Amino acid sequence: MKVGVLSFAHVHAAGFVRLLAAMDGVEVLTADPGTDPAAPDEVRGRDFAAQLGVGHVDSYEELFAWGPDKVVVCSENARHRPLVELAAAHGVDVLCEKPLATTPEDGAAMVAACRAAGVRLAVAHPVRFSPAYLAVREAVRAGTTGAVLAVAGANNGYMPGARRRWFTDPALAGGGALTDHTVHIADLLDDLFEGAPVTSVYAQTNNVLYEGDVPVETAGLLTLTYANGAVATIDCSWSQPPHHPAWGGLAMQVIGERATLEMDAFDQKVHGFSETSRAGIELPYGADLDALMLRAFLHGDGAGPVGVTDGEAGVRALRVVAAAYASARVGRAVSVG
Template structure:
């Protein structure tokens, strides 16, 4: 039974595919009381369950409007709306003096991201961004080795963040007016955030990118594949495959891997490969049985209670990732290497 001193957490929108998981995990935590609101369901795909019906399905308390949710007096909120609607909800939380965890990417443009960071700074509230891979034991082992000097100076990083095309579950992901872009917007930011932490905020300087939508051709109005080369002020170079290239029938939604090449050592990590791999003769298909930690749960507990080995990504770091994405789109448009705005 929830107690009178519980942390009150509001979930703003069920648009994002992670919203239901966040809401369920929060509701299951001792010391947490959850209330959700999802009034902006006008853009949901036919057959997509949203609003009160979705809240009933996952078993969380629900109100019809954001006004009612803020009148409830939340201590913290989690924003899970379409990307383009992040700014208005974060600024609303700031105006109510409420700490906010915003789904990634922080914003669809650097201008919106900067306004969100400033609104929260001026209001004296915390702005965090949902980049759970910082909590991966594999990443933390890489981080420890780099910080200890085991690798020597990092020279290059080869990263890949692949996954399903999310538009199959939530149509807005493939609508550029709501998502801000496709695979580059969706998947660049996770690896960019890891390197922002690994390099201790050494800034990205330039980006060269190529994109196409040959994958799922005719099913998406955004790019479904992207390749980036990013140079950093510390001399390191990142190459990144950020494509929606995981087939829909694969047992795993996707994954994030990095190879970090240093002067004295090469480190390899896969953030989501804590699994037993096998094959089901009955199903005639590959199977994967995960046993690893839940990165979303670790991130949420860090945001709520300050627990865990690292802190949740802050708004400033989220904005730096958005600036890399913006430079990538400009590079793909012009065919040139583009400087990252500072």
């Protein structure tokens, strides 16, 4: 199977390339022509491909001329739409990094383009494949919790602009921490609640973290009301200390009528302390969520309980983000369009 990776802009691009290149029967080719937003110390393009040990071409046109069976889009958020539409025009299934786009309108246009071309549009939300989330999902589906009344979620992490400068460019990223870290939990709840819509969002944001260093919000807290009566909060802040051994994490507490469930998607780790470095260490083990997601995209969702997030769900998450920004501007809850 031929798989193309379009752009190295996203911090996840390297991990995706390494996983794809290690899969039996998968041939990888990369293209990364749009490096203009990169900082001088960011390694991109042919040099980065050489570090990863994969083939590289200088343009997206050359990559599609190669005849890929699937492509993965890892560009800046604002550049997702033209690349997804390019894949659709070539009749190629596409996995797009999250968020799907910077606006719900762009996301809807991407869904329409892929539907018209008869190709699959998937969104990179690997946490759906977390064993911790699947256990919560199974318990809710089985009625163990009773009706879910409330969810408290947190998706915190490093400030990614330190690795890829465009993450803090409002035009290329579409925003800051709210754009970057709302969508993972919004996607989990979209699946958990079987597509029950969000009816209103109240949000507050600030730039207390990294104040004066970046022009976007670095912290946010959202309250979501669902049509099924549940209320959820999402902490979407870039609040992980820069020198912490882990990039961040995703945790949820699900409160039901009969039970409360707690999950941490990335806490399969051995925690310790290194006398050599005089710092804490964390050694992860267990499921590789990116690998599970990529295999499901390449080979079909199979018999597992969840599949890769589709474009329609990606648009629903974008509507939550758009409503959150509107709420933060006006200082009150707003309806989700």
